[in-house]
Amino acid sequence: MSAREDILGRIRSALRDSPEVPRIPRGYRATSGLDEAACIELLVDRLEDYKARVSVVGAAEVPALIAGLLAGAGSYVVPDGLDALWLAAVDSQPGNARRRTDSAAAPLTVAELDSVDAVVTGSAVAVAETGTIILDGSPDQGRRAISLVPDHHICVVDAKDIAGILPEALRRIDGTRPLTMISGPSATSDIELERVEGVHGPRRLDVIIVR
Amino acid sequence: MSTFLGMPSLPVFGTGNLHATESFPKAARHELNNAQLRANLGHATHTIRDKRLKVVSELPDWEQLRDAGSAIKESVMARLPELLEQFEANFTARGGIIHWARDADEANRIVAGLIRDTGETEVVKVKSMATQEIGLNEYLEEQGIAAYETDLAELIVQLDHDKPSHILVPAIHKNRTEIRDIFLREMPGADPELTDEPAVLAMAARAHLRRKFLTAKVAVSGANFALADSGTLAVVESEGNGRMCLTLPETLITVMGVEKLLPTWQDLEVFMQLLPRSSTGERMNPYTSLWTGVTEGDGPQNVHLVLLDNGRSAALADEMGRSALHCIRCSACMNVCPVYERTGGHAYGSTYPGPIGAILSPLMTGIQAEENNSLPYASSLCGACYDACPVKINIPDILVHLRSVDVDSQRGKTKLPSQMDIGMKAASWALSSGKRLGLLEKGLPLGRLAAGPDRKITRLPGIAGGWTQSRDIPAPPAESFRSWWAKEHQKPDAEGMNKPSEDTGDQA
Numbered sequence: 275m276s277a278r279e280d281i282l283g284r285i286r287s288a289l290r291d292s293p294e295v296p297r298i299p300r301g302y303r304a305t306s307g308l309d310e311a312a313c314i315e316l317l318v319d320r321l322e323d324y325k326a327r328v329s330v331v332g333a334a335e336v337p338a339l340i341a342g343l344l345a346g347a348g349s350y351v352v353p354d355g356l357d358a359l360w361l362a363a364v365d366s367q368p369g370n371a372r373r374r375t376d377s378a379a380a381p382l383t384v385a386e387l388d389s390v391d392a393v394v395t396g397s398a399v400a401v402a403e404t405g406t407i408i409l410d411g412s413p414d415q416g417r418r419a420i421s422l423v424p425d426h427h428i429c430v431v432d433a434k435d436i437a438g439i440l441p442e443a444l445r446r447i448d449g450t451r452p453l454t455m456i457s458g459p460s461a462t463s464d465i466e467l468e469r470v471e472g473v474h475g476p477r478r479l480d481v482i483i484v485r
Numbered sequence: 486m487s488t489f490l491g492m493p494s495l496p497v498f499g500t501g502n503l504h505a506t507e508s509f510p511k512a513a514r515h516e517l518n519n520a521q522l523r524a525n526l527g528h529a530t531h532t533i534r535d536k537r538l539k540v541v542s543e544l545p546d547w548e549q550l551r552d553a554g555s556a557i558k559e560s561v562m563a564r565l566p567e568l569l570e571q572f573e574a575n576f577t578a579r580g581g582i583i584h585w586a587r588d589a590d591e592a593n594r595i596v597a598g599l600i601r602d603t604g605e606t607e608v609v610k611v612k613s614m615a616t617q618e619i620g621l622n623e624y625l626e627e628q629g630i631a632a633y634e635t636d637l638a639e640l641i642v643q644l645d646h647d648k649p650s651h652i653l654v655p656a657i658h659k660n661r662t663e664i665r666d667i668f669l670r671e672m673p674g675a676d677p678e679l680t681d682e683p684a685v686l687a688m689a690a691r692a693h694l695r696r697k698f699l700t701a702k703v704a705v706s707g708a709n710f711a712l713a714d715s716g717t718l719a720v721v722e723s724e725g726n727g728r729m730c731l732t733l734p735e736t737l738i739t740v741m742g743v744e745k746l747l748p749t750w751q752d753l754e755v756f757m758q759l760l761p762r763s764s765t766g767e768r769m770n771p772y773t774s775l776w777t778g779v780t781e782g783d784g785p786q787n788v789h790l791v792l793l794d795n796g797r798s799a800a801l802a803d804e805m806g807r808s809a810l811h812c813i814r815c816s817a818c819m820n821v822c823p824v825y826e827r828t829g830g831h832a833y834g835s836t837y838p839g840p841i842g843a844i845l846s847p848l849m850t851g852i853q854a855e856e857n858n859s860l861p862y863a864s865s866l867c868g869a870c871y872d873a874c875p876v877k878i879n880i881p882d883i884l885v886h887l888r889s890v891d892v893d894s895q896r897g898k899t900k901l902p903s904q905m906d907i908g909m910k911a912a913s914w915a916l917s918s919g920k921r922l923g924l925l926e927k928g929l930p931l932g933r934l935a936a937g938p939d940r941k942i943t944r945l946p947g948i949a950g951g952w953t954q955s956r957d958i959p960a961p962p963a964e965s966f967r968s969w970w971a972k973e974h975q976k977p978d979a980e981g982m983n984k985p986s987e988d989t990g991d992q993a
Contacts (some may be wrong), residue, residue: 277585286800293563294902302549378782404769418732439752449750450777457769460725464638464682475725
């Protein structure tokens with residue numbers, strides 16, 4: 275008998291008392307009722323609690339803000355589907371030396387990613403209550419590796435993509451995409467429970483919320 | 486054809502690191518001698534406990550989330566065969582490969598074989614309880630494969646050739662100076678000027694592991710959740726070591742217990758609220774990764790999952806105990822446990838310590854395995870674990886149930902009656918007759934004499950000595966309630982009222 279049949283057989287045998295399948299009581303909150311302004315305020319509070327840096331700006335201010343945040347970076351990577359307007363103020367000349375563009379068709383190697391200082395991505399959806407940003411690998415967010423290896427992640431969140439609570443956010447995304455949920459920069463509390471921000475993932479997280 | 490034909494089979498128990506090799510009271514005794522350990526644990530458990538309470542109280546619907554979580558897990562157990570088949574079909578359709586392992590040995594052989602097929606001799610690992618349970622690292626080492634733990638605490642434990650003492654913060658028994666000394670001793674190229682600042686130590690670990698992450702071709706992980714309706718796996722973590730392992734290598738091998746399934750994507754909204762708040766006391770953990778089979782051009786292109794039984798089906802067969810399998814490994818129960826807080830995790834022997842370990846380990850191995858029958862007694866039954874459990878596992882009830890399973894399993898094992906048998910026989914003899922009890926109660930003043938001026942009996946002689954090993958007996962009262970009652974009710978008799986026995990005498 276194969277291990278599969280053996281294990282399924284053992285489990286069926288263990289359940290020979292035919293336990294009842296209970297109804298799931300879903301009395302928890304499915305929506306928060308927060309409006310956009312309240313969502314923004316809550317998300318900012320939660321992200322700052324995680325030691326992320328947050329700016330809330332109008333769409334017109336995004337290019338200058340990104341240019342400013344990248345001022346110190348020797349090089350940076352962007353996914354090939356990133357909104358070109360966001361990069362209008364930074365290295366706008368084609369063929370500039372600082373910018374690397376990544377795509378599934380033409381991916382950078384891990385070593386190349388390790389040599390860049392920063393990454394700029396969009397995001398799929400955010401959760402105000404928990405300070406969480408979810409990336410789903412869409413063209414403006416790129417492969418999972420690009421938002422992981424560089425030490426500085428600049429992440430743009432559209433205010434209309436902010437959900438109040440987690441159930442609202444998860445209902446907006448496709449669970450079969452490669453997903454990364456990010457709540458602040460990487461952190462550890464493994465030594466005497468003292469929180470240290472920045473271990474293996476990006477040590478610096480800048481979030482730009484676009485009203 | 487794999488339908489169950491109604492032939493009841495005996496439970497097949499788990500193997501690997503699930504056993505106490507020394508009885509809990511013995512192990513606890515020497516762990517309690519470690520003052521450093523107790524100080525660290527006291528600080529750690531109280532800190533996480535307070536953080537947890539704070540973030541839990543923020544949610545107006547925490548109890549509703551617990552109710553939903555509990556019911557979802559109960560339905561998973563009731564529908565397990567069907568959900569496993571559904572998960573398998575979805576994961577496979579997306580390019581993932583599923584392997585089934587009956588026990589620890591089989592799982593180890595499968596993982597080693599998959600690594601060997603890649604031609605690699607090194608793997609990076611994400612913290613995983615399942616691979617600790619099966620002793621994967623040790624097995625791989627025997628096979629000439631080096632497995633590098635990448636979670637900071639697991640790295641500390643691995644470098645020190647030690648064992649984890651807590652499922653969430655495995656190095657909680659070490660303080661910063663001890664950790665610095667381990668790094669200086671065991672980490673190649675560690676800066677001799679290394680200080681014991683946690684931030685400095687974390688950066689040393691980053692530097693040490695970065696090269697490994699960037700060059701690793703194979704990673705081994707566990708999984709927190711598996712969604713049956715989509716074939717999706719999830720890993721919940723903090724440091725980014727998980728993302729590194731799950732994203733950069735070419736081959737990813739995940740080992741997961743069969744009980745980790747959730748029926749639908751929607752169920753994740755419950756568990757991703759319950760788990761981070763219960764485990765680290767955070768609103769959300771820094772990183773969660775989800776993957777469904779293979780995504781072309783993004784992440785590992787060879788994706789394997791080893792589904793592990795190793796005693797889970799045996800635990801499932803115990804109707805009273807099966808809800809122990811609802812556990813999502815958050816560790817809230819150990820952080821509130823007065824026993825765990827003092828003894829630490831090592832005293833439990835098994836990979837799973839604390840209140841949940843005290844029920845899960847014997848359920849998975851059978852009560853008679855090594856010293857695991859001592860674990861259900863490692864509790865005062867105070868119930869704090871039940872209150873803290875995000876999926877409402879009634880740990881105290883299962884502890885009591887397993888104590889009875891233990892007592893029953895001892896019956897008829899030896900020809901000689903046990904201390905318990907003798908004690909019960911004696912109690913039955915004394916309590917079944919008022920005369921005998923009255924006679925024995927006359928001995929109470931003797932007990933007072935034995936208690937002495939501090940009114941405590943601190944040591945009983947002979948086989949009864951076990952009782953006073955860890956507790957005192959208060960001095961007995963001068964007389965029993967029964968004799969007091971009789972005396973009080975004699976007063977009216979003296980005045981010529983109700984005197985039933987003498988009345989009958991008069992009539993006679």
